[in-house]
Amino acid sequence: xxxxxxxxxxxxxxxxxxxxxxxxxxxxxxxxxxxxxxxxxxxxxxxxxxxxxxxxxxxxxxxxxxxxxxxxxxxxxxxxxxxxxxxxxxxxxxxxxxxxxxxxxxxxxxxxxxxxxxxxxxxxxxxxxxxxxxxxxxxxxxxxxxxxx
Amino acid sequence: xxxxxxxxxxxxxxxxxxxxxxxxxxxxxxxxxxxxxxxxxxxxxxxxxxxxxxxxxxxxxxxxxxxxxxxxxxxxxxxxxxxxxxxxxxxxxxxxx
Numbered sequence: 618x619x620x621x622x623x624x625x626x627x628x629x630x631x632x633x634x635x636x637x638x639x640x641x642x643x644x645x646x647x648x649x650x651x652x653x654x655x656x657x658x659x660x661x662x663x664x665x666x667x668x669x670x671x672x673x674x675x676x677x678x679x680x681x682x683x684x685x686x687x688x689x690x691x692x693x694x695x696x697x698x699x700x701x702x703x704x705x706x707x708x709x710x711x712x713x714x715x716x717x718x719x720x721x722x723x724x725x726x727x728x729x730x731x732x733x734x735x736x737x738x739x740x741x742x743x744x745x746x747x748x749x750x751x752x753x754x755x756x757x758x759x760x761x762x763x764x765x766x
Numbered sequence: 767x768x769x770x771x772x773x774x775x776x777x778x779x780x781x782x783x784x785x786x787x788x789x790x791x792x793x794x795x796x797x798x799x800x801x802x803x804x805x806x807x808x809x810x811x812x813x814x815x816x817x818x819x820x821x822x823x824x825x826x827x828x829x830x831x832x833x834x835x836x837x838x839x840x841x842x843x844x845x846x847x848x849x850x851x852x853x854x855x856x857x858x859x860x861x862x863x
Contacts, residue, residue, distance in 0.1 A: 618850070629843055636836070644833045649840060656847050662862045663847075663854055764862035 622664035629657040640745050641724070642737070647745035651752025658757055667764055694758045701750025708743040720744075780828045784821065791817045808852050815845030 633653035640646030661669060670690055712721035724739035794817065797810035819838045826834035855861050 618854075625846070632839060632843065636840075644836055653840065653843060656843060660847055660850065663850060666863050760862075 619664045622660050626657045626660055629653055629660070633657065637745060637749055638742070641722075641739040641741040647748030648752055650745075651749045651756065654749070654753050655756040655760065659760055662760065662764060667761065691758060691761050694754045694761070696754070697750050698754030698758065701747045701752075701754055703747075704750060705744055705747025708740070708747060711740075777828070780824050784824050784828070787817050787820050787824065791821075804856060808849070808856065812845065812849045815841065815848070819845070 630653075633650045636645035636653065637647060637650035640650065658670075665673065675690075709720045713719060715721075722739065722741045722744070724737050724741075727736045727738055728734070730736045791814055794810045794814045798807050798814070801807040801810060819842045822834045822838035822841060826832060826838070851861050
C-alpha cells in the first residue's frame, strides 16, 4: 500500500494541478482540483498514518498520540481556508475598481512565450485558486479532525 | 484495417458496449443489494465504479468530446481511493491510524 501511494500520489497531484490550470476554458476548475488534492492527501493519511505529514515530511518532532500531534498541521489547514476565502473574495472585488460588475472576468492572450507559444492568461485563475485553497483547507481540516477520532 | 476505422462499425460497437456495460451495472447492483458479506458489496461497488468510468470513455468516443475522458480520469481516481479506504476498514477496523 505504501509503494502504491508513492506512485499514485504524485500522479493525482499532477492531474489536480492540470485541472486547476485549465479550468477557465475546459472542464475542471478550483473545486475538483481541490477535491483531487484532498484525495491525494487522504491516500497519504491512509498509507502512512496521521503523523506522517508532521514527522516525515516537515521533519518536526511530534509526540505520538492523536489529539496534540496534529495541531499545527490543522492550524495550517485552517489558515489555508481563510487565505483562500480572502483570495476568492478579493479577486471578485477587483472588477468593481474598473467600473464593471462584481465577479467580472477577462483574459489576456500572450504570444511568443517560449515552449508554449500561445498562452491565455485569464483572471478567472485567481478566483479558481481561491476556491482551490478553500476546498483543500476545509476538506483537510474535516479529514484530520474526523480521522483523529 | 479499413473495417476497424469504419465509423459505422465503430458506432455499432460502441453502442453495443454501452448496452453491455449498462447491463453489467444492473447485475452488479443486484450483488450490492443481496451480497451476503461486506466484501461482496465492496467488490460490486468497485465494479460499478469501473463500469461508470467505461461508460464515460465510451460516451467520449461516441460523441467525440474529449471532456468525458477527464471525467473518467477523476472518477477512476476517486473510485480507487474509496476502494482502498473500504479495504483498509475491513482489514484493520479503522481507516486512518
